[in-house]
Amino acid sequence: MDASVILFYAVSALLVLTSLMVVFLRNVVHCALALVAALFLIAILFLMLQAPMLGALQVLVYAGAIMVLFLFVIMFLNPTNPEPRRTLWWGFGLLAALLLAGSLAALLSNGETLADSVPANEAFGSPEMLGKSLFTDFVLPFEIASVLLLVAIVGAVVLAKREP
Secondary structure (H helix, E strand, O other): OOOOHHHHHHHHHHHHHHHHHHOOOOOOOHHHHHHHHHHHHHHHHHOOOOOOHHHHHHHHHHHHHHHHHHHHHHHHHHOOOOOOOOOHHHHHHHHHHHHHHHHHHHHHOOOOOOHHHHOOOOOOOOHHHHHHHHHHOHHHHHHHHHHHHHHHHHHHHHHHHHHO
16 A cells, blocks of 8 residues: 555545534534534545645635535524434444444455546546536536525525524
């Protein structure tokens, strides 16, 4: 195993850990910060796959803009979380850890390297290819996602303005 493969597995393990933190932490602000960490780790994976434009967009759009909106909505609504049952969470965490360990063991015994999974197309992740695919193939899903985010923000404001 070379250093890039070890780094890939380390970043992937951290990504799984921060994703689990998003699901299992009780404090909503801590969950949002764990999601920011997960989004940064995804950007690192894009950089490792030689797609610097996608990595930069991941940081700017998701970890930057959208998470700031999420944190504003969380602070605006000030939600409270009920106390979870701890035995259920420990069982679920143990099951997830066993599944993760099994999948990592299967990946390590397979013998594939990260260099085998790098796309053959040199323009992968370039601004030209991203712009072309975004405004030709994915223009409708892109606009639907933007309208969906706008509706979510308006809904959060309406919920927050509701009188108790």
